[in-house]
Each structure stands twice: as C-alpha cells, then as structure tokens.
Amino acid sequence: MDFPSFVSEREAGALPAGFLAGAVSAGLKGEDIPDVGVLVCTSPGVTSAARFCDSGVLAAPVLLCQQECDLAAIRAVVANSGNANAATGELGMTQARLVQVGAANALGVDPSEVAVASTGVIGVQLPGERIVDSLSGVGATLDAHNADQFAAAIKTTDTLDKHAALSVELPSGTVNLSAQCKGAGMISPHFATMLCFVETDAAISAERADMLLGASVERSFNRISVDGQLSTNDTAVVIASGASGIEIAPDSEDERHFAQALDALLLQLAILMVKDGEGAARVGRIQVTGGDEQATEAVARAIANSPLVKTALHGGDPNWGRIAQAIGATLRGTAPLEFNIKLEGIQVCRAGAAIDFDRAALVRAVQRDEVRYEVNLPGTGSVAEYFFSDLSHGYVTINAEYTT
Amino acid sequence: MDFPSFVSEREAGALPAGFLAGAVSAGLKGEDIPDVGVLVCTSPGVTSAARFCDSGVLAAPVLLCQQECDLAAIRAVVANSGNANAATGELGMTQARLVQVGAANALGVDPSEVAVASTGVIGVQLPGERIVDSLSGVGATLDAHNADQFAAAIKTTDTLDKHAALSVELPSGTVNLSAQCKGAGMISPHFATMLCFVETDAAISAERADMLLGASVERSFNRISVDGQLSTNDTAVVIASGASGIEIAPDSEDERHFAQALDALLLQLAILMVKDGEGAARVGRIQVTGGDEQATEAVARAIANSPLVKTALHGGDPNWGRIAQAIGATLRGTAPLEFNIKLEGIQVCRAGAAIDFDRAALVRAVQRDEVRYEVNLPGTGSVAEYFFSDLSHGYVTINAEYTT
Secondary structure (H helix, E strand, C coil): CCCCCCEEECCCCCCCCCEEEEEECCCCCCCCCCCEEEEEECCCCCEEEEEECCCCCCCHHHHHHHHHCCCCCCCEEEEEECECCCCEHHHHHHHHHHHHHHHHHHHCCCHHHEEEEEECCCCCCCCHHHHHHHHCCCHHHCECCCHHHHHHHCCCCCCCCCEEEEEEEECCEEEEEEEEEECCCCCCCCCCCCEEEEEECCECCHHHHHHHHHHHHHHCHHHEECCCCCCCCCEEEEEECCCCCCECCCCCHHHHHHHHHHHHHHHHHHHHHHHCCCCCCCEEEEEEEECCHHHHHHHHHHHHHCHHHHHHHHHCCCCCHHHHHHHHHHCCCCCCCCCEEEECCEEEEECCEECCCCHHHHHHHCCCCEEEEEEECCCCCEEEEEEEECCCHHHHHHHHCCCC | CCCCCCEEECCCCCCCCCEEEEEECCCCCCCCCCCEEEEEECCCCCEEEEEECCCCCCCHHHHHHHHHCCCCCCCEEEEEECECCCCEHHHHHHHHHHHHHHHHHHHCCCHHHEEEEEECCCCCCCCHHHHHHHHCCCHHHCECCCHHHHHHHCCCCCCCCCEEEEEEEECCEEEEEEEEEECCCCCCCCCCCCEEEEEECCECCHHHHHHHHHHHHHHCHHHEECCCCCCCCCEEEEEECCCCCCECCCCCHHHHHHHHHHHHHHHHHHHHHHHCCCCCCCEEEEEEEECCHHHHHHHHHHHHHCHHHHHHHHHCCCCCHHHHHHHHHHCCCCCCCCCEEEECCEEEEECCEECCCCHHHHHHHCCCCEEEEEEECCCCCEEEEEEEECCCHHHHHHHHCCCC
16 A cells, blocks of 8 residues: 555654544453543544444444534544443443543543444443543543554454554645554454544544545445454544644645545555454455446455455465355356456456466465455446455454453 | 154165166276266156256356256256366366266266266366266166265265155155255355255156255255355256156145155255354354344344354354344344344343343353354244354365365
8 A cells, every 4th residue: 555645654653733642441451451542632623524334233332423422523532442332222322421421521521522432342231430430540641642552442353553644745735644443353345343533633624524534434444354244333533623724625636635645544544454354364455347336346345255265365275266156156147157367467267267377376476465356247337446354263263262 | 853753764875766876986086086976767757856056157067957958857967076167168068068968878868868067176177078988887886775975976075974865654655755965165045055966756747846846945055054155056956756656746745745855854954064064063053033034034144154153153152242243234224223132042132232141051052062043133024044054263274275
C-alpha cells in the first residue's frame, strides 16, 4: 500500500490538533492490563459520522450508539476489549448506558456525545461499574500523543498494532488524520469485524464526513476476509475537530484529496487486519474481472472466504482447482463456464480448461508472503478486489480454545 | 441413526440380486492401488435415476452423463478416484467419453447405459487410455459381494468405509438395497460433495426412482457440511434391477416403506461423511426451529458452515457466542432479534440475551463425540436440521498440502 504523494506519515501515536487519548484498566483482560481506551475531542466545532454492521445480533454498544448518540456530533469514544457485550439483552443495554454516562461524567461532556464500543467474548455480561470505576483515573492518561495506547487497549487476539498518523497536504493547507483499529478474527467481507476510530483536525460537515466514511469503508473493510464471519460489534467512527482551521468544502479539490488520504489510510489498516488475521501467515489478493458487478463481487468473496483456497494459500500449494471450485459454487447452473485463472501472473486455466504452464515457476510463486490471484469471467462488466488471510493451524488453535 | 423396524443390515459388500461390482487399478493413486470402481446390472428390466450438483464448473463426467446417458436406463457405472476431470475442457470431455466407451466395450453394454464419475484433483487431465487399459481386467473382479471393493476404489481423503447393504421387508415381499459413497472434503449443504451409487433389486419405474432419489438427497446429502464448499463432481445414481420380482407401485405402502429405507440409508451415509470429514474428530447436529423455511434453512447452514462454530466444536469450547454470531450474520438487519440457544439441552440464551446456566455441566456436555445445538427463532414456521464436522488441525494439514 502506497500513500498518495501529498500524504506523509507522522510519528506513531500522534493525534490531530484538538484530540486527546488515553487508556485505563478495568481488569477485563487481567490485572492492570489496559483494556478501556478513551478518546476525546476538545474543540468546540466538532462534527462526526459513524457506521455499524447490520448483524441481526447487534451488540448493546452498537444499539446504544444508534439510539442515544447524536452521530453527527460525537466528541468522545469509550471502547473496551475483553467483552463484546453482545447477546446480553436489557441488562447489557443498561451496562452500556452506565459506561456511556460514566465516561461523559469523567470527561465533562454530554452522554449523547459519547460513542461506546466493545469487543471480546459474546454472551457474557459487561461489568459496567468496574469500567466506570476505572474511568476515574483516565484524566491523567489523556494526551495528544497517546493514540497508540488507545489502540493497544482495544486489541483482542490482534498481534500487530493497527494505528497510523498522517499529515495531508490539501490545496488549502495541511491537515492531520489518524486512525486506530482492532480486528483479527470474525473478519468478513460484509463489513469486516472490527472497531475503527478516525480523527482529523480538518473542518468538515457531518454529512460529507458520513459520505466519505461510507465510501472508504466500502473500499477497505468491506473488501477483506479472515474467516468470512460477520461480527456483532463492528463500529467505525470519524471525528473532525476543525482545529486546523482548514475547511473542506463539498466537491472541492480539498475534499478529493482528503478522500484519497482517508481511503488509503483505511485500506492500509484493513490489509493490516488480514495480515494479522488469527493465525495468519500469508495474504491473498483476488481480483475478479468481467461478468457483471454481482458476479465479480460474489466470486471474489467466495474465493476470499473459501477454507480450501485459504488452506492451499497457507501450504503454498499451487492447487488452483480450489479457485475453480469456488467459481463454480458461486455461479451455479452456468456450466460449462469459460473462465480464466492466473496465479501470480501465471495462467493456469483458459476458457474453463486447464492449460500447460511452468509448474516449477508456479510452485515458487505461491510461496510468497502475498499471493495474487486473477479470475476473468465471460463479459467485460466489472472488477472486484478482495484481500484475505490464509487458514492455518494457528486459527484452529486460537478459536478452539477462545473461552476455555 | 436407527433404521426403521422393517429394515435389517446384510453382510458388508453384498449387492442386491442382478448386480456385480469390482475394482481395478489404473495407477492414478499409485501402483496397483485400486482406483477405478465398476458396477454393472445384469438384469434385463433395469431402470435408474441420477442427480448431479449444479456448480458452474461441472466436471467432464457430469456433463457427459447429462449429455450422453439415458439417465432412466443406466446399467453400469465406472468411477475413478485420484483425478476429478474437472476444468479440463474439450480434452477432458473426450477422455471421459473414452472411459465411457471403453467400459461399455469391457462390459458388453451400450455406452449410453454407462454413467461415468470422477473424484480427486481438479484441473489435471485424466489419463483416459490408462483407465480403458485397466478395464480389460475388470471382468475377473466382478462379483455380487464386491460392493466394498467398489467403494474402496472411489475413496480419496476418506478414511472410513462408506457403504451399506440392507434388506427391506415391504408389504409385498423382501427387497435388497445397497449403496456405496465417497466424500470427506468439499462437503457443503448445497448437495454434499460426493459420489453415491445405490442399487436395489426392487422393480420401480425410472420416474418414481427419480422422485425418491431427489427427496432422499434433499434430506441427507443436502443437510451436511464439512467445509461449506460445493464440488464440481457430485453424482448420485440409483439403479433398480427388478430381479427380486417385487414391483413397487406409485403411492403404495411398498413405496412408502421403500422410501423410508432409502432415506435412512442415505442419511446414514451422509452422517458418515461428516464423521469422516477431513481431519474431523467430532460431529455437530444443529436444529433450527421457528421463523420460516428460508430463515431456518439459512441459519442452520450458516452455523454448520461457520469456521468459528466448527473450531469451538473441535476444542470442546462452550462458546455459544459463535452460534449467536452466525445467527446475526444470516438474519442481517433484524436486531434486536429474540432467539433462544441450547447446547446439549442446556439453555444458554433466551430472547437474545445470555442467561445463567450450569457452566460446569455445559463444559462436560460439549466434550461429547456428537454435540447437539438447538436454535429457536421467533415464529413457529419451520424446522431445519443439519450435520457438520468440526474444523481441526487435520483439515488444515490435509488441505494445505493436497497437491504438493
């Protein structure tokens, strides 16, 4: 992932002007391990936007944000790991509300300005009071350079740090952009299972922020798969402090550049999630062309989610029949289908049939850290690209013993 | 799986009257390892029916059967393991035709009476001539008690034998029924990825045989999942020799009993496939009630296919949040959804919320060889039941190195 030329990286942990972040421990992940991250914007003219997954089993914090927050004016975030507060019913809603109100009190803001988020085990009641108690110490941890500590506090099975801080040169001046994510398992192309918090000191209307966030999520977190499993807690929030004094006008050159930077930022973090997929050792990148939008999307998702493709990727097995299987399983009833397959640029299948290729070269090519797959369907309609992790012994180990 | 009271098991390998089976080696799986199974019906009044999967990437033998066989009058089967003859184009079709004609010559029947089937690696040309050469020796292997040898020849990653021979007492007299299957990986609830050949000495019209086969497949092979992956080669064939002299009339009591026996036979073999799923150690049984047919089917499939549910089953982890996740991911946009979950009869979730339960009892219960999950959705419309295997290190090992 390369950033556009007008984007440069800032020191890790740096927040845009107008933001403070910190972390405390409520003992959800063990004694004194930070597991509650807090983010707050101190500027008066804050705007925001948020996106959530659409699972039929939405976690209490997601429902609470949708019901109790002014999503266009979120100023603070309180996010815990170690407990998803999902499938917890009315009590779960009450605990989430307790955390929201407790954080509002600790930060001196209105509860409707506080987004809550949780990640961890499903079906266990959240000890809201313990989180509220821990928040009494949060003031001392808040700092304009603590985005990394915030990001660390929301990790579950994540092994890589998932945060970035950028400086973006817009035609009207320089603004800063940062984001912190978590996500390693239960990652699906239907809104990856993750939390993502984005901050900027640009001034942008809530409507335009919402539009940009929606488009960037569609091109990043909706394009990755660890295991094809949709979570109950997905949340993405962008908060704009306006503290840079640079205003991003609708449809301006500023907005186009800002959107490109946001796209690149979220795609980088999304790919990091795949790379850090539970037990993952390798990344697959599938591009499907031809057909129509529905067909290319469906085939790319099926390949990205296939345990047979993922295990072959894991083993460096040049078994492209797994790709053919996923194509056929998706486009049922279309046989004989004339599709082409390339692995790392080496064509192995043309018009639906195996062709001769340099097997030794292919065996070498599929050993790479990232393996590129290309599928071409009949027609010229569309392109879909997805990123996915392999399926390894590590994934089995992590998930066979998640709660025990 | 219990058989109906009027069904009893015969010795392993026994075929109904009018059938012979045998196996030869074409060297597809190694020197002198039987890898080509042959079945032939010697009775004059043969009838048959066949079902195939509907993948967009159908294997050449499936396309050939559909194009060249009289599916109501199949008398012989030639099935090889070690090579799927899928994604092999026109050359693959020619090789399949070569095998069909070669088998017809060896058995003295018409090519249109010979069903061909292949299973194994996708995307590698089938050495048809080697199979035809091997068939010159098939006559000496044909025997009325060799169904087990036929079944062994079509195994790929299967470790269990998958065949059964039954005696069925119908009101009009006793008929025999036998079946041989293969299937361990690429097993999905959309027609499990398998080959299945069924023989009977009952006399039944091709139309009724087709109807009964369709219904039984729907209730057996369409209700199991190893890895949710649809194959390119699925084939189920039933052949009736009529040699018992017992005629099964449409809508008769005979037909109802025969249908029950066929259902029980195919379900037993289907569950055996799950038990023998690649790397599988344990079987999950999910029953979803309530809602409507579409919802119960979709939720049961999602649970049966979920790698998170499968790894939890593998590890004996009582993590029912994985079930909640799969429900929510399937019924998107319905939150808050009031569903109930039981594991081994222990209720853990009521109206969408965690409840107190005896955790020690649950931990013990999920250690069993078969674990029963029950999900209840709002409404009273429907019931769906699926069987699935766990996801283990063995699955990863087998599929990471399938062709290498």
